[in-house]
Amino acid sequence: METMQASGRAPAPVPIRAGAGLKPQHYQSVIEDQPDIGWFEIHPENYMGKGGPPLRYLEKIRQDYPISLHSVGTSLGSHLPLDREHLQQLKSLVDRFEPGLVSEHLSWSHGYEWYTHDLMPLVYTEESLQVMVEHIEQVQEYLQRQILIENPSSYLQFKASEMPEQVFYVEAAKRSGAGLLVDVNNVFVSCTNHGWNIDDYLSEIPIELIGEIHLSGHSVQQVEGRTLRIDDHGSPVCSEVWSLYQAFISQFGLAPTLIEWDSNIPEFPQLLEEVSSAQSLIDAVAETEVRNVVTG
Amino acid sequence: MSLLAELQRSFCDGLRTADAPDGALLEMLQDDDLARQRFQVYRNNFIVLNGDALADMFPVVKRLVGDEAFRMLATAYVRQHPPRDRTLLLYGDLFADFLQTIPELSGLPYLTDVARLEFTWTAAYHAADAFPLQPDQLQNLSEEAFAKLQLRVHPSLQLLASDFPIHRIWSVNQSDDQDELISLDEGACRLIVVRPDNEVQVRVVSEGEFEFVRQLMASATIGEAFEATNQTDPQFDLGQFFSRHLFDGTFCAM
CATH class of the missing domain: 3.90.930 (Outer Surface Protein A; domain 3)
Structure with missing residues (x-):
């Protein structure tokens, strides 16, 4: 059993670099090779066991890298109250691993006494917005820190929605004091699935609220002659999403950027390639910014 | 009941049932002739994601019954026993008991x-x-x-x-x-x-x-x-x- 080491660790803040979602398949590679990656992100729910190897690996990896906790189980958009026990477990992981960022989704997974474990779509009404804001505030108060909220990928819309997703999304963050985790792939997936205009969507986003960016692959299905894009995190980032990301960071500025790959998990080198692709785009924009400053 | 609660419950019912989703649920979705298929994406995700957690937990059972049979068993289990925990680490605690209730498996005592x-x-x-x-x-x-x-x-x-x-x-x-x-x-x-x-x-x-x-x-x-x-x-x-x-x-x- 390892005791917590507050000292001798990589610093907590997540740098403005490319990072990767940490998968158990890659623990050994990360520990042995110490790849030149800015940071790692984990789903805290995968580390909520009482003990065992996952927590030990994470201790080890945390020595060398800043981490971000990306929660999938809080169910911020649920009509049901937040789960105290889950919040406590989240808090103890925050205390133990000192993550640079903590985030959750604009979504829900708890409709009855059971959990969907998948991110379900919200109806964008004032009622939902109030629930969302209240729950974000409760989490932030409990954790004593700001969290970031991620925009969802969605496949359907509710008739009862009173406002566009982007308005609801930004308003939830503004009212609760949360930041935004902009998933560029999700923007692309949702906009194409619903025929929304990507520029309209992005124009709502206030630069100063952006704390993190996500990138991932999605799959494409043909349904009755139409295209549905499914966010499955199971492939490389597609070229349209890379272009959108490049345009996004040129316009909105840089933020820590994560490559998420959660299904059909590749060998570690392939994940590293995706991370370095993101890093190259970050470096290019950073260089332009420096040049602009120098040349005035 | 609030609209949010009503909608989330009805959504969950639709995720869990093996039957076609309720007409009232489809009524709540914006219809572009694809409403049913759009809902189906969530239903598939729910079944597949939790079924995958079972496949990770029970690789030998999966090997013994075969991939296709395992997928059917996992789907039935997810519907009968949806996850009660916030994490999936120990999802499948009732799977062994569940297998015992399946008559077709009596040849694998x-x-x-x-x-x-x-x-x-x-x-x-x-x-x-x-x-x-x-x-x-x-x-x-x-x-x-x-x-x-x-x-x-x-x-x-x-x-x-x-x-x-x-x-x-x-x-x-x-x-x-x-x-x-x-x-x-x-x-x-x-x-x-x-x-x-x-x-x-x-x-x-x-x-x-x-x-x-x-x-x-x-x-x-x-x-x-x-x-x-x-x-x-x-x-x-x-x-x-x-x-x-x-x-x-x-x-x-x-």
Whole structure:
């Protein structure tokens, strides 16, 4: 059993670099090779066991890298109250691993006494917005820190929605004091699935609220002659999403950027390639910014 | 009921049912002639994501019944027993019992116990850590005092008994490239599953070892446990058992 080491660790803040979602398949590679990656992100729910190897690996990896906790189980958009026990477990992981960022989704997974474990779509009404804001505030108060909220990928819309997703999304963050985790792939997936205009969507986003960016692959299905894009995190980032990301960071500025790959998990080198692709785009924009400053 | 609550419940009903989603639910969706298919994406995700968690938890059961049958069983299980926990780490706690209720599986009488072993393995993997018992903690104890000790087993330790040779079935089916035949005549086995440190161990043990640890877990002292074990298995060799397991992490610090 390892005791917590507050000292001798990589610093907590997540740098403005490319990072990767940490998968158990890659623990050994990360520990042995110490790849030149800015940071790692984990789903805290995968580390909520009482003990065992996952927590030990994470201790080890945390020595060398800043981490971000990306929660999938809080169910911020649920009509049901937040789960105290889950919040406590989240808090103890925050205390133990000192993550640079903590985030959750604009979504829900708890409709009855059971959990969907998948991110379900919200109806964008004032009622939902109030629930969302209240729950974000409760989490932030409990954790004593700001969290970031991620925009969802969605496949359907509710008739009862009173406002566009982007308005609801930004308003939830503004009212609760949360930041935004902009998933560029999700923007692309949702906009194409619903025929929304990507520029309209992005124009709502206030630069100063952006704390993190996500990138991932999605799959494409043909349904009755139409295209549905499914966010499955199971492939490389597609070229349209890379272009959108490049345009996004040129316009909105840089933020820590994560490559998420959660299904059909590749060998570690392939994940590293995706991370370095993101890093190259970050470096290019950073260089332009420096040049602009120098040349005035 | 608020609109949000009504919608979320109705959405959950639609995710879980094997039937076509309720008309009232589809009524709430913006219709572009694809509403049903759009909802179907969420339904698939719900079934597949939780089914994948079961496939990760029960790889040997999956191998024994085949991918297609496993997918059907997992789907039925997800609908019958949707996740009750915020995490998926121990999802599938009722899967072994569930398999027992499926008439089509009666030809694989060992399957339920194999599923129990797989669940037990993962439970041990995520169980609390503990420091192993150290020799210096028992130093200078008289024989009498030693017999009165209550040992604490590691928090990950679990006992599992089966009428079938499930340890052999489980070991042989750890990878796809083995095709050894196992005769059910090999009979019953008793197992201790424990994770003293980083690795989960599955140990085949004698009747006596099994009984002795069972007694200790029920708070018997070493003396009481030995006496009770002697009744069931006079062959049980306490000295040999302790020489192997007293300080190997089977027991934790007092």
